[in-house]
Amino acid sequence: MILRYRIIRSKSKNDLHQNKANRVRLDFVRYFQYVKECIFPLSANLAASETDSLAAENQPALLSATNLTCIREERLLFDQLTLEINAGDIVQIEGPNGSGKTSLLRILAGLSQPYNGDVFYKNQLITQSREEFHQNLLYLGHLAGVKDEMTAQENLNFNLTLHGLSIHSSELEETLTLANLTGFEDSLASHLSAGQHRRIALARLYKSTADIWILDEPFTAIDKQGVNSLEQLFKAHIKQGGCVILTTHQDLLTFSPSQVKKITLDYIGE
């Protein structure tokens, strides 16, 4: 994995404002692109499949990013971050609170727009191959995305079906058993504990066909045994040619240190 990044200590305010003006212009361009994609989804797909056949020859990185810059509240979180994540990588993003770990994950997932820089999925801009990228992406953020008013089983079923996986109810139960939620299938999520909430969201991992897993603090509120079985799951996933990108403050115990690639974000504000 190639990993380079550098943080520029200070940028003059003028520079920032200049960039902001560019950014606004860029937003307009993106909006029109978005509208165009909505109206002509076919042409976008065609262009994507052409570049795909070209890129397939030299095994492109699953996920790569160039020159990412992220600014939050007038504070520079990271600058000129370039990274490349290949099949079989497990990447742990480290850094103190507020150093931009979540921001980086959201940018990689395409939820946030970086201030500057691009993210590529198999050498295609993720904004251009949205559908294909999202088909192969599993992102779990701070918020579990579990509805309180639905049961564990309904939540899992909705999440899987929405992401294009059709599944039988017997398999749903099986999956919930794997996630250690036996006996809670028909309980409303609002009646479950924080850890069980998290487990409902994580249960998706057992059935996921996505290559890229982006997990923001997946171990929060999960017990030791659960962490262990999640790590086994990560191992199986990277063996199958996927990759895992996660933030966590604890070490991955069952992985040898050389297996885990680390990106450390150091907070250097203005």
Add this chain to the structure above:
Amino acid sequence: MSVANLSYRAVFALVLKRDLTIAMRHKDDIINPLLFFVIVVTLFPLGIGPEAQTLSRIAPGIIWVAALLSTLLSLDRLFKSDHVDGSLEQMLLSPQPVFILVLAKIVAHWLITGLPLILIAPLLAVLLHLNEQSYGALILTLLLGTPVLSLLGAIGVALTVGIKKGGVLLSLLVLPLYIPVLIFATSAIDTAALGLPYSGQLAIIAALFFGSLTLAPFAVGAALKVSTN
């Protein structure tokens, strides 16, 4: 288990069913706007006096203003709870077109808040001595008009969903967009009371409906992307 490309109809049905299930288990969402509507309309005769002529004169305005405000009251739920628990992010990250997801959510919102209003409106119209000839116009304008309120309101909610206290901003954004609906709807009902054809006003509301039905989901999708940024 298999990876299947869901048809748009299946995605639509999936999200619609989910939102309706949630609403049925969280009945406040249905009852609150409806109760507000009933309370506002029943308070007017008490405040103004039971004189039939005055009431039947202002009945269209009262019913429509109450419907408009009760929709505004319920708009917040459209995306707020999904935003708070992270399921909105998950929807935006799904490989399904945002247009369909958003449209399903708006349709669910209308079924939960708009449809009950239409069902109860004739009853309230009796309380206000609405002219007998106006009932058809009342139902038709509500049928065409309340979806417009949900569709246009969704744009406002999508823009303000990321803001902690966006309630005031939402009203400011959305109310001006509601005014054309209000004007043409009440005018249609008034015209019907005089026994004149009101198809002109109805056609304009229908145009607003189809315009917002086709365009609003795009705007909502784009606004949600900005809000979750």
